Amino acid sequence: MFGARGLCHVSAADVPAAVSMRAPIPAALRSAARSGLHLRHPAFHRRRPSSVSLVCSTAAKDLEATSVSGNGASMHHGVQPTKLSTTAVHGGERAGRPRVADALTTPIVQTSTYFFRNTEELIDYNEGRFDSFEYGRYGNPTAMASEAKIKALEAAEDCLVSASGMNAVTSMLLSLVPSGGHIVTTSDCYWRTRQFMQNFLPKMNVGVSVIKPNDLEALTQALEQHNVSLFFSESPTNPYLRCVDIAAISSLCHAKGAAVCIDSTFATPVNQQALAQGADLVLHSATKYLAGHNDVLAGALCGKPELVGKVREFHHIMGGVVDPHAAYLLLRGLKTLHLRVERQNKSALEIAQRLEQHPKIDRVWYPGLESHPDHAIAKRQMSGFGGVVSFEVRGGLQECISFIDNVKLPYIAPSLGGVESLIEMPAVQSYWGFGPERRAQIGIKENLVRFSIGIEDVDDVWADLEQALEYVP
Numbered sequence: 001m002f003g004a005r006g007l008c009h010v011s012a013a014d015v016p017a018a019v020s021m022r023a024p025i026p027a028a029l030r031s032a033a034r035s036g037l038h039l040r041h042p043a044f045h046r047r048r049p050s051s052v053s054l055v056c057s058t059a060a061k062d063l064e065a066t067s068v069s070g071n072g073a074s075m076h077h078g079v080q081p082t083k084l085s086t087t088a089v090h091g092g093e094r095a096g097r098p099r100v101a102d103a104l105t106t107p108i109v110q111t112s113t114y115f116f117r118n119t120e121e122l123i124d125y126n127e128g129r130f131d132s133f134e135y136g137r138y139g140n141p142t143a144m145a146s147e148a149k150i151k152a153l154e155a156a157e158d159c160l161v162s163a164s165g166m167n168a169v170t171s172m173l174l175s176l177v178p179s180g181g182h183i184v185t186t187s188d189c190y191w192r193t194r195q196f197m198q199n200f201l202p203k204m205n206v207g208v209s210v211i212k213p214n215d216l217e218a219l220t221q222a223l224e225q226h227n228v229s230l231f232f233s234e235s236p237t238n239p240y241l242r243c244v245d246i247a248a249i250s251s252l253c254h255a256k257g258a259a260v261c262i263d264s265t266f267a268t269p270v271n272q273q274a275l276a277q278g279a280d281l282v283l284h285s286a287t288k289y290l291a292g293h294n295d296v297l298a299g300a301l302c303g304k305p306e307l308v309g310k311v312r313e314f315h316h317i318m319g320g321v322v323d324p325h326a327a328y329l330l331l332r333g334l335k336t337l338h339l340r341v342e343r344q345n346k347s348a349l350e351i352a353q354r355l356e357q358h359p360k361i362d363r364v365w366y367p368g369l370e371s372h373p374d375h376a377i378a379k380r381q382m383s384g385f386g387g388v389v390s391f392e393v394r395g396g397l398q399e400c401i402s403f404i405d406n407v408k409l410p411y412i413a414p415s416l417g418g419v420e421s422l423i424e425m426p427a428v429q430s431y432w433g434f435g436p437e438r439r440a441q442i443g444i445k446e447n448l449v450r451f452s453i454g455i456e457d458v459d460d461v462w463a464d465l466e467q468a469l470e471y472v473p
């Protein structure tokens with residue numbers, strides 16, 4: 001019944017019933033099942049195929065016309081996308097992607113488990129002769145399509161999508177750093193990541209060295225003093241948008257056998273290709289730019305299969321899976337990633353330049369400005385500088401609150417990277433519980449604002465920020 005791998009057998013008579021006549025899904029599937037037509041999925045935890053293939057042989061014509069590439073970005077008729085914007089729309093979905101009732105979009109496969117027709121089929125599945133899914137914690141076709149798209153965008157060999165960025169961070173650290181191991185990280189970073197590294201990893205006998213971004217001497221020292229398994233840093237960082245020299249750091253780390261993981265959430269694959277610059281892994285809070293609409297939580301980890309595979313094994317145990325509906329929202333968001341990020345890059349640079357000229361602003365942190373300490377690195381390794389601008393309002397906490405409370409257009413909210421502009425004071429939003437002394441110790445200034453520009457008109461946004469700055473005494 002299942003002759004060629006990845007294809008099922010179906011007689012020509014079944015084709016009209018299942019596909020051409022566009023029967024409703026259940027009828028089509030029932031008729032398909034009766035006649036031996038079979039929905040095929042790639043195996044996920046035993047074998048990871050190069051693309052999603054919920055494809056039945058009724059679509060053989062399409063399959064023939066489709067060249068399936070390893071990065072899941074190939075299109076019909078052998079057309080290979082050469083630009084990221086095309087990959088963002090078609091990657092991971094056109095080649096061998098789910099085909100249900102001729103739906104143009106990838107369906108949300110809302111199931112927790114998958115059935116087998118008999119024990120023989122299950123054993124075939126176990127032994128790799130039959131591609132399918134088994135259980136929702138191990139894989140889902142919608143989630144796999146989102147993985148294939150992100151994989152294509154990062155030009156990665158493998159990608160694991162999970163329930164949140166923090167799930168990606170913690171699963172990656174717990175599965176790749178052994179007990180007794182050591183990691184090196186940078187001082188400016190998302191506070192929950194810092195909390196996990198500094199409070200939880202030591203309990204598992206993992207040492208942590210914290211260096212300043214781009215302090216290559218401190219990195220060399222740490223690599224000499226410890227048996228470092230992993231270097232982990234955001235680039236750009238949260239909230240000061242520091243950029244680490246990915247190529248230089250990777251070559252130092254690789255010489256000592258340490259892997260490099262870059263949290264590229266603020267950059268996106270549109271602005272930065274960390275793997276091409278030498279990193280072994282690139283991580284995203286897909287909640288932010290990748291999904292892009294402030295409506296879903298997800299995380300992604302891309303990179304070498306031997307590393308991502310280890311994390312996947314652990315992830316299958318820990319269970320932080322992305323929900324199929326969330327995976328769908330992520331897929332949909334990714335299609336406009338390029339458009340959104342290009343606009344956000346342009347608007348953020350404009351806002352950063354205007355803020356820098358404003359008398360009520362003490363300092364602007366934006367890697368696209370010459371005044372930013374990592375401007376040269378950013379220019380070298382990024383093709384755009386992102387949509388987040390951090391800045392210090394003249395005065396202290398109270399003066400900054402006077403500004404924030406009079407902003408009308410951006411929402412006062414955590415997060416970033418969505419279509420709506422968001423604004424926050426890190427001192428109040430994430431670091432309030434730390435108190436002023438600890439905030440000063442870790443470098444979170446009382447008058448700091450983190451602003452994530454959406455896709456609104458830049459002049460409207462500027463007019464709003466400008467009027468709110470008038471309230472700063």
Ligand SMILES: Cc1ncc(COP(=O)(O)O)c(C=O)c1O
Nearest residue numbers: 164165166190238265285287298
């Ligand atoms: C740079 C960075 N990495 C990871 C995370 C965590 O992602 P999530 O909120 O999706 O768990 C965040 C959250 O703000 C972040 O800013």
